Every structure is written in C-alpha cells, then in structure tokens.
C-alpha cells in the first residue's frame with residue numbers, strides 16, 4: 174500500500190456512539206498518494222466521525238481503516254509521526270504566544286520545521302509575539318494549519334481548514350495545500366465550501382446520513398445530471414408556444430410567472446432548438462441563462478432529495494456508491510416530470526447549510 178497506491182483507505186466502515194446511534198454506515202473510499210480528497214456533506218453527515226477513525230482517535234465498530242498501510246488505531250506509533258492533523262477546534266493554551274505555541278508543539282514533533290518556516294508557510298510570520306487569545310478566528314485556523322504541517326507530514330487530515338478565513342486567506346490556504354500536493358503530500362479534507370472542493374479536490378465523496386451518496390472526480394459526480402436553461406417568455410407567449418420539448422432533449426421543466434426553466438440532458442441541442450425557434454418567432458428570451466450541472470446542484474439534490482425520502486434512522490447495511498454515481502435516494506426525477514404551473518423557482522438560490530462553528534462535545 175505504501176508504494177504510490179492507496180495511502181488512506183476506509184472499507185465498509187461503521188461508527189456507533191454510545192446509545193447505539195450509527196453516525197457512519199458502511200463508508201468506503203480510498204485516497205492515493207499525492208491526491209487531495211474532499212469529504213463533503215451537510216451538518217451531521219458523518220464527515221468528522223469518519224475522519225476521526227482515520228486519524229486513529231477511535232476504532233470502527235465494523236469495517237477497516239488503513240493509513241500508510243497500517244491500522245491507525247492499533248499502530249498509532251507508526252502512523253502518527255507521518256501524519257498531520259488539523260482538527261475543527263485547535264484548543265491550545267490561549268496565554269501562549271504564537272511562537273511559544275509552535276515551539277511547544279515542535280518539542281513533541283520529531284524533525285520539526287523551524288519556527289520561522291512554519292509561520293511563513295501560513296502567513297503568520299508577523300504575528301509571532303501575539304498571544305493566541307488575541308488572534309482572530311482566521312489567524313487561529315492558520316496557526317492550526319502550521320501545527321499540522323510542523324512535522325512535514327506525508328498525510329494531512331484537514332477538518333474544515335478554511336472555516337473562518339476571509340477570501341484571501343482561503344485562497345492562500347488553497348495555494349499551500351496545492352503546493353503540498355505537488356511535493357507529494359496526500360490530503361484528506363472536509364469542507365462545507367463546495368467551491369473549495371471544486372478548486373482543490375482531485376476526487377471527493379459526498380456523505381449523507383453516514384453513507385457515501387456520490388463519489389469520484391467533480392466531473393464524474395456532476396455527469397448525468399441535467400443541464401439547465403432558464404429565460405423569460407414575453408407577454409402573450411406560453412409554454413405551449415415553444416417547439417416540442419422532448420425531441421430537444423428536455424427532461425423536465427418548471428414555470429414561475431413568465432420565467433421558464435428547462436432541464437436537459439443535451440444542452441447544445443436544447444439551446445439550438447430554442448434559439449432557432451426564438452429567431453423564427455422574433456421572440457426575445459429575456460434573462461436567458463444556460464448552464465451545465467454544478468457540484469452545488471448535485472449536493473443540494475442529495476441533501477434535499479434524500480432528506481425527504483429517508484426514515485433517517487434504520488441501519489440498512491452497507492451501500493457503497495458507484496464512482497461518479499448517485500445513490501437511488503438522490504436520483505434525478507424522471508423525464509417530463511414537472512411541478513404545477515406557478516411552482517417556486519428551482520433551488521439555485523438556496524443557501525448551503527452553514528459550517529458548524531464550535532468544537533465537538
């Protein structure tokens with residue numbers, strides 16, 4: 174395993190908390206050497222519970238985890254020195270200065286980077302004499318990251334690494350994680366920012382209620398989901414005035430006032446047919462917008478679709494997701510299905526579930 178293949182591996186992993194609640198239900202994925210792999214999911218989906226198993230902080234109830242070829246719980250002595258961990262909440266003494274914190278950590282880390290190098294990496298070189306309690310939330314996240322990188326780890330676990338960072342700080346962190354990847358570091362990160370996953374991740378998995386609902390490269394996860402075209406029909410025109418939609422590849426539609434949204438499996442064919450019709454009919458399609466499916470759309474389908482259809486509690490056994498595929502719970506609605514006229518517009522403006530601010534109980 175330690176030869177350029179799978180460096181992090183979860184195989185049919187379950188995690189139960191006291192009381193029997195199964196937070197992780199048969200999760201499987203693997204991360205190859207030098208990859209950045211993102212775990213996505215709504216609050217409570219099981220991301221942290223899964224990552225903690227890989228960090229060796231707990232043992233799975235069922236299934237197996239391997240990091241660098243070893244069980245991270247049983248062989249913590251072998252795995253821990255080669256991994257860097259950034260938890261959701263750092264929890265270091267707030268009276269220490271930034272430099273003292275680094276030095277304290279370095280004392281427990283073999284082959285630690287020099288203090289200046291670690292702080293330079295995360296953009297905190299100018300804050301070395303500041304007490305931790307005086308740092309901003311974003312600066313604390315940077316210090317967390319500096320500590321995770323102190324031992325030049327081969328494997329990096331980052332739990333919501335950019336929560337609390339401003340846009341510039343987030344981009345700095347992305348550049349750093351990419352640079353680490355380019356030098357061979359394998360990274361598993363959890364995030365609530367879909368843009369972060371799109372920017373960084375070589376591959377990803379979307380967890381929902383403790384299971385992998387979709388996995389693969391972003392393009393694979395998004396593939397098969399309908400593209401969308403929206404526009405406004407002018408006064409006096411109705412849906413029935415459009416050319417027949419099914420032959421244009423349209424699989425569903427929604428109408429809200431004058432606004433029409435078409436879902437299509439063939440964006441070019443639909444757009445061409447629509448625009449040819451508009452030119453012939455001398456119709457202006459106001460607010461015309463055409464876009465391929467996005468990770469956000471897939472994520473929302475999983476979050477809302479599965480939430481609507483799931484009893485949310487029964488342990489139904491392992492359900493590994495196909496690469497680039499969605500679980501049945503999140504399947505695209507059938508061709509031609511459409512809500513009644515006047516239904517609310519689609520969920521492209523819906524807010525994503527926010528990041529959890531606090532630490533773990």
Ligand SMILES: Nc1ncnc2c1ncn2[C@@H]1O[C@H](COP(=O)(O)OP(=O)(O)OP(=O)(O)O)[C@@H](O)[C@H]1O
Pocket residue numbers: 190191194196214215216217218219220221222223529533534
């Ligand atoms: N110590 C615990 N005891 C009991 N249940 C727990 C414990 N820790 C987490 N859970 C529950 O397990 C489920 C998964 O939690 P987890 O923190 O792994 O989710 P997450 O995907 O990381 O969520 P978030 O995005 O909010 O960090 C949640 O329902 C949570 O309430």
